[in-house]
Amino acid sequence: MAFDTTRVGGSGEPLPERDILDGFGLLIAEGKIYGADRNPDVLKKSGSGESFLATAVPPLKRLLAVWDRLFGNRVSPVELLRHLAVVIHGFEHREALLLFTRDRILYDCQIFQGKEAVGHFTLDLYRERDRIVPFLPFPTRPGRRVVYIEGISLTRQSTGYASALFRRYERLFHDLGFHLFRLKASLSVGKYYWAKEGFDCSDRKQFREIRNRLWDLVRRLDLPVAEQEVRRLTHMSDVAAFRRDIQIAVWRDREGYYTLERDAAHPDEFLFPLGKAFLLCAGQWDGHKVIYTDTPRRTGLVWSEAYLSHGTPTGHPERPKRLTSLWESIRREGMLSSLILLEPYAPAMEALHAVHDPAYLEMFREAVARGDRYFATRDCAIGTGSHAAALLAAGGVMAGIDAVFTDRADNAFCAVRPPGHHAGRAQAMGFCFINNVAVGAVYARSAYGVARVCILDWDVHHGNGTQDLFAEDPETLFVSLHEHPSFCYPGTGRRMDRGKGAGVGATLNVPLSPHAGDREMIDAFEREAVPAIEAFRPDLILLSAGFDAHRDDPIADLECTEEAYVHMTRRVLELADRHCGGRVVSVLEGGYRVESFVASAIAHIKTLQGREDTPCSSAGG
Numbered sequence: 001m002a003f004d005t006t007r008v009g010g011s012g013e014p015l016p017e018r019d020i021l022d023g024f025g026l027l028i029a030e031g032k033i034y035g036a037d038r039n040p041d042v043l044k045k046s047g048s049g050e051s052f053l054a055t056a057v058p059p060l061k062r063l064l065a066v067w068d069r070l071f072g073n074r075v076s077p078v079e080l081l082r083h084l085a086v087v088i089h090g091f092e093h094r095e096a097l098l099l100f101t102r103d104r105i106l107y108d109c110q111i112f113q114g115k116e117a118v119g120h121f122t123l124d125l126y127r128e129r130d131r132i133v134p135f136l137p138f139p140t141r142p143g144r145r146v147v148y149i150e151g152i153s154l155t156r157q158s159t160g161y162a163s164a165l166f167r168r169y170e171r172l173f174h175d176l177g178f179h180l181f182r183l184k185a186s187l188s189v190g191k192y193y194w195a196k197e198g199f200d201c202s203d204r205k206q207f208r209e210i211r212n213r214l215w216d217l218v219r220r221l222d223l224p225v226a227e228q229e230v231r232r233l234t235h236m237s238d239v240a241a242f243r244r245d246i247q248i249a250v251w252r253d254r255e256g257y258y259t260l261e262r263d264a265a266h267p268d269e270f271l272f273p274l275g276k277a278f279l280l281c282a283g284q285w286d287g288h289k290v291i292y293t294d295t296p297r298r299t300g301l302v303w304s305e306a307y308l309s310h311g312t313p314t315g316h317p318e319r320p321k322r323l324t325s326l327w328e329s330i331r332r333e334g335m336l337s338s339l340i341l342l343e344p345y346a347p348a349m350e351a352l353h354a355v356h357d358p359a360y361l362e363m364f365r366e367a368v369a370r371g372d373r374y375f376a377t378r379d380c381a382i383g384t385g386s387h388a389a390a391l392l393a394a395g396g397v398m399a400g401i402d403a404v405f406t407d408r409a410d411n412a413f414c415a416v417r418p419p420g421h422h423a424g425r426a427q428a429m430g431f432c433f434i435n436n437v438a439v440g441a442v443y444a445r446s447a448y449g450v451a452r453v454c455i456l457d458w459d460v461h462h463g464n465g466t467q468d469l470f471a472e473d474p475e476t477l478f479v480s481l482h483e484h485p486s487f488c489y490p491g492t493g494r495r496m497d498r499g500k501g502a503g504v505g506a507t508l509n510v511p512l513s514p515h516a517g518d519r520e521m522i523d524a525f526e527r528e529a530v531p532a533i534e535a536f537r538p539d540l541i542l543l544s545a546g547f548d549a550h551r552d553d554p555i556a557d558l559e560c561t562e563e564a565y566v567h568m569t570r571r572v573l574e575l576a577d578r579h580c581g582g583r584v585v586s587v588l589e590g591g592y593r594v595e596s597f598v599a600s601a602i603a604h605i606k607t608l609q610g611r612e613d614t615p616c617s618s619a620g621g
């Protein structure tokens with residue numbers, strides 16, 4: 001009866017077509033299946049969603065085709081209706097219909113409490129089409145399965161009904177292989193509620209506008225809030241929870257709509273926390289929530305177009321194409337539907353000053369503003385967007401850390417540039433300006449009270465900047481696997497460097513001989529890195545994930561393949577599961593041959609997601 005105990009299509013096997021056909025026969029005889037035409041002129045139903053006109057039952061062949069496209073025959077029509085019609089808080093679905101258009105199914109019902117009809121509810125189930133060639137409308141292929149909440153209206157107040165209903169539905173549609181909920185957050189109370197439930201703006205521009213309006217409100221009311229606090233909001237749930245300690249007044253009309261200005265139509269005053277009050281009074285927004293269906297782990301992806309604006313001269317290995325190619329591959333592999341996109345924010349300067357010398361950061365800013373071609377060393381090329389990109393790279397790691405500590409994601413990959421692990425307290429080198437992973441470690445401590453952080457660096461180059469920053473800190477374990485310093489930039493990372501002062505023993509350098517491959521890398525990782533991390537028992541694992549130990553990479557001599565990255569990623573997840581609730585934030589460092597870099601990063605991200613697919617081999621086999 002209740003859905004909770006039964007997984008739909010538990011075995012994952014599709015049902016025989018016969019069962020689906022029998023189900024259609026039964027429901028057609030009961031008058032529960034119709035065809036539907038979308039028709040804005042003919043209002044068949046009440047409610048706020050799109051209007052449609054019920055028509056004759058479509059041919060069985062069409063019903064079957066739509067069913068297969070949406071459910072892969074994992075559930076029969078009778079079962080689906082039964083699963084959808086859950087009874088919660090004494091509210092019951094009746095007069096439920098399934099309406100079929102050419103490519104979607106509408107579920108439409110009345111909500112009853114006892115004998116009384118108290119509401120109406122419509123869901124629209126459809127499948128997006130993905131473009132195979134970007135910018136061209138054709139050809140396309142079937143994409144994400146979407147549940148669109150066309151409308152839910154209740155004439156009776158019932159706090160928590162919709163919330164409970166959608167929690168059940170989330171589970172149901174997860175098992176049915178759907179990817180997304182969508183809705184228009186239009187109801188007055190709904191706007192706050194949906195945000196609280198983890199619905200986010202579908203469109204980042206819309207989110208930024210909402211954030212700007214919140215900042216306008218803060219200024220207008222002269223509230224004790226710093227602009228930085230508003231700027232680092234990245235999700236509607238952050239807005240809903242924003243500054244619960246500050247209460248502001250709102251006014252409500254008879255129908256339950258709120259405004260920020262008192263007037264004759266809104267006589268009733270209420271005090272609400274800032275974020276809640278703001279959302280109750282805000283305009284509509286298009287919301288969506290990802291249902292994580294494809295992957296056992298929820299992986300966040302930090303990404304921003306701003307990372308491309310750090311321009312480097314032609315021929316420079318650390319170029320924007322690394323990220324555009326990675327993004328294109330993620331899209332082409334259909335991974336966007338299962339990754340949680342995380343937006344980086346510009347960090348507060350205090351967060352950076354905890355790692356870098358303020359005067360150094362100021363010199364970097366000035367060099368970019370002056371239009372210099374490089375900063376500090378010749379290899380650290382800069383352009384107009386370099387300063388902003390470097391700040392956002394550090395802020396990207398912070399956004400990844402926020403996501404794993406606020407449970408928005410289990411782990412995260414930060415596709416940032418410029419990289420960071422060579423940058424020291426007052427030193428840019430090796431394409432690095434701000435030490436992203438170090439800023440992340442310090443931020444995790446101050447924002448989430450994390451005690452023990454492990455930074456595992458498997459970039460082929462020694463992470464000298466990170467090592468120096470934490471050399472005396474016994475609470476930060478730094479483990480680096482890299483090509484031997486006698487052969488490779490930056491010439492540090494010898495086995496004898498084990499930390500300083502109180503930090504002795506919290507640095508582990510594992511140099512590898514030139515031409516070492518997967519076997520040597522994995523052996524060294526298992527023999528040295530794993531026991532050290534195991535003994536340290538970290539509360540968070542940060543990865544300095546460079547992919548330049550790959551055999552196709554032009555600027556070092558190790559000969560690893562994607563297999564090594566997959567192996568190490570899996571083991572890191574196991575360690576994280578044992579010690580820190582699976583919290584891993586992986587931060588991109590090097591990787592310069594675009595093909596092998598992209599193949600390795602994709603294999604790494606898929607492994608973070610808990611996928612078992614073997615990695616595709618890179619170009620050149």
Ligand SMILES: [Zn+2]
Pocket residue numbers: 459460461546548589590591
């Ligand atoms: Zn490197």
